[in-house]
Amino acid sequence: MSAPRTPGPGALSPQATPELADELTRIAWRVDRWIDPGPASVVAGAGVAAVVAALLMPWSTRGTGWEVLAGRAAMGPLPWLFTVVAVVVVGVSVLALLTRFWPLAWTAVAVSGAGAVTGLWAVWSRQTAVAGTDDIGPGLVVTVLGVLVLFGTWARTVVACGPRVPQGPPA
Secondary structure, eight states, X not given: XXXXXXXXXXXXXXXXXXXXXXXXXXXXXXXXXXXOOTTHHHHHHHHHHHHHHHHHSEEETTEEHHHHHHTSSOOOHHHHHHHHHHHHHHHHHHHHHHHOBHHHHHHHHHHHHHHHHHHHHHHXXXXXXXXXXXXXXXXXXXXXXXXXXXXXXXXXXXXHHOOOOSSXXXX
């Protein structure tokens, strides 16, 4: 007589099916939290490089973006706020590119959207400043354009990922 046949490693037993289904659901939930920006990651990397380079360029005759950030070049509160937001945009974008974590991509969209608005306000505040102090350097314009590129890239990436599971993994 032969011994009773036991299921092999590839076979499913009736007792393992619910546990396997739960484990596959948990794995799918974990995988669903990651993004794959594909070629958009090159555009996002170029946008980050443009913003960093533009922070080193002159924003006006008063100073560069880093000097505005440090408070050594007084251009008003809106350009200073924009430099702070631009640095946060760079940091969050780099983290999102390195980790490819879905919530960081959403954070990058939100922060770069706020950066685009504050950047346009910063340009507007320089254009409406008192005569003689209303100069705009190339660094400010390139920084605004870089943040706008990052906003468009992250928005497109997040929308392409589709809707996410609204609840956490099953217990």
